Amino acid sequence: MPVWLRALAPIVFGIAAIVVWEVLVIALGIKPFVLPAPSEIWSQFVARFPTIVQSAGITGLNALLGLVLGVVLAILAAVIAALLDAVDELTQPLVTALSVIPIAALAPVLYTMYGADQQTARVIIAALAVFVPVYVNTLRGLRQVQPVHRDLMRANAATGWQATRTVTLPGAVPYLFTGIRIASSLAVISALIAEYFGGPVNGLATAITSAISYSATSLAYAFVLGSVLLGLLFFVVALGLERLATRHGAPAS
Structure with missing residues (x-):
């Protein structure tokens, strides 16, 4: 399938879905407080664009x-675990626990620890969500070196650092960026969820909650649209970095 067709297909499908949504809302006479029409949401998005950008900037920064x-800590932990099997075995239960931590329960605890007027809790929650996929993928990549490659490096009297630099690290790069691509969306989602449970009164999720409390459903959906665009921005940038890093390497799994 041509590249342009693969890019065009989801765009056409998305436009068709929006048109059907608009038609159904009008035809069925659905009230705006139940489900606003896309045209109403877009009108609010344009009217409140500066506010949405400001809120997106706060959420996006967190x-x-x-x-x-999360990426830095995950890479360091994966390198240590790849070098020391004992560390890997000891950290497996911890990584498993981190993957199932309920953000809804953790956020209030962190706000109490660091202060309800600080963004620290939101950053930590996003970092925890990022850590697991990046750690797991990076560790897997570091262990993908084929035995024949190790034997070749030994036969050429390569030092441990030379083998790591020329074989291990390049082989792990595709896996690392696959983890980052997955984590990019999780970072935005986690930061949004953390905003629902306290902290400073700013950010996209706080704006959504505020709009809902005033029954401004169309405005709430406009902030939701801002959240979606922010998540897409993170994902597209991460995808671009992955493509750039793996262009001349092995494909990520």
Whole structure:
């Protein structure tokens, strides 16, 4: 299938879904407080665009800081676990526990620890959500070196660092960026969820909650649209970095 057709197909499907949504709302006479029409949502999005951008900037910054922090910690932990099997075995239960931590329960605890007027809790929650997929994928990549490649490096009297630099790390890059691509969306989602459970009165999720409390459903959906676009931005940037990093390497699994 041509590249342009693969890119066009989801766009056409999305436009068709929006048109059907608009027609059904009008034809069935659905009240705006139940389900607003896409045209009403877009009108609110345009009218409140500066506010939406400001809220998206706060949520996006928390997600970005959490993403960077989670990726750095995950890479360091994966490298150590790849070098020391004992560390890997000891950290497996911890990583499993991190993957099932309920954000709804953790957020209030962190707000109590760091203060309800600080963004710290939101960054930490995003970092925790990012850590697991990046750690798991990076560790898997670091262990993908074929025995024949190790034997070849030994036969050429390569040092441990030379083998790591020329074989292990390049082989792990596709896996690392696959983890980052997955984690990019999780960072935004986690930052949004954390905003629902306290903290400073700013960010996209807080704006959605505020609009709903005033029965401004169309405005709430406009902020939801801003959240979707923010998540897509993170995903597209991560995907672009992955394509750039793996262009001349092995494909990510």
